[in-house]
Amino acid sequence: MSTQPISDVVISRLPLYLRTLEFLEKEGRQVTSSQELATRLGFSSAQIRKDLSYFGEFGKQGTGYAIPFLQSKLREILNIDHLWEVGVIGAGDLGRALVHYQGFAAQGFRIVAIFDDAPKKIGMAVGALTVQSMGEVARVVRESKLQIMILAVPAQVAQAVANQLVELGVRAILNYAPITLSVPAAVRVYYLDPVVGLQSMAYYLK
Amino acid sequence: MSTQPISDVVISRLPLYLRTLEFLEKEGRQVTSSQELATRLGFSSAQIRKDLSYFGEFGKQGTGYAIPFLQSKLREILNIDHLWEVGVIGAGDLGRALVHYQGFAAQGFRIVAIFDDAPKKIGMAVGALTVQSMGEVARVVRESKLQIMILAVPAQVAQAVANQLVELGVRAILNYAPITLSVPAAVRVYYLDPVVGLQSMAYYLK
DNA sequence: TAGATTGTTAATCGATTAACAATC
């Protein structure tokens, strides 16, 4: 264990470890090993042990890792041992699909608001939520102390919306818009762009 | 320039270069520099020059890069100088949102089919397409020679569907299901999981 | 005990960047 800042690539693998543990747990398993996790994820077992070692000692020699224990440790480390409330900007097909998606709550996140600026969308029901106008973003982010927002707006407006979110103190943006956002270093952005994925895979389809 | 295989991290940045060039082009710009691209993307200019140098010499000393020329070179390199036909498995909210998304065609991809196994979804219109049954996947993939498929199905069935796609000769899978797929090394998988993004960002929200 | 697996070190591997000659 160490106190130096831990690399981003290490952090980005922790959710995959957690997800694999959840999979094994659902199969009724109690214990796993770095080797088993490695095989399932396509990593080396040394990498998994090294990644975990940045945070503590969670295994037993000769035995491996107790699945529920390691899960709970990873949730603590990732800061998802409680539910984060999240807002969605953009009530297009994607924004609405995100609100309908049932996979967030079990993983530490709950979507509590959705916003759009199109008059015909404002007031529309999406699941248990109602689309609010963009004018409400500031109030809702402040009142609910939202720190994480999902951007599901067209590329042309994404930077302007991001600026507004940064201004309001939002600290993490899950960005579906196909644009690299310019934000202060303290604000995290995670990019999800299907086109980037398709284009980089196309390279290999010679 | 060299003929050794080029690292995946290099390839994954090329779509970002292309996207930035398109942005500058829309602003009416004719020429850019590695420094300008670097600033917009948060990379170093040396990295951009090095990445491009794996594929050729596209710039002019003292001047920089002609935007339309570099765009067309990147499209060639990425193998997107023609339109790829793509199929979507899963006609849930996400699958339908993907079919409706207008951003693919200009980037080299066209969704030509959508499949689901729920009887109530089969036959449903989604944009210009009609949801087909899973029984049709084999026929359509073969007839249209689809090499790229998008997986927008629940995690529990994703591996089984992936197996079927691999069997049919599909070579690239854009995977929205929250599971690491096990596929032969020759098959590319690109993962898009919002939960992984949210969880890794939550780490920093101490 | 014998076998298995951890946590960690040191070596290796690979990616990034600083620097600069070449040249537009």
Next chain:
DNA sequence: TAGATTGTTAATCGATTAACAATC
């Protein structure tokens, strides 16, 4: 010409892995 910027080399930085003592 003077200034700017490329393409490339070599150095640096950082991430991965092999190996193994410790120990369950």
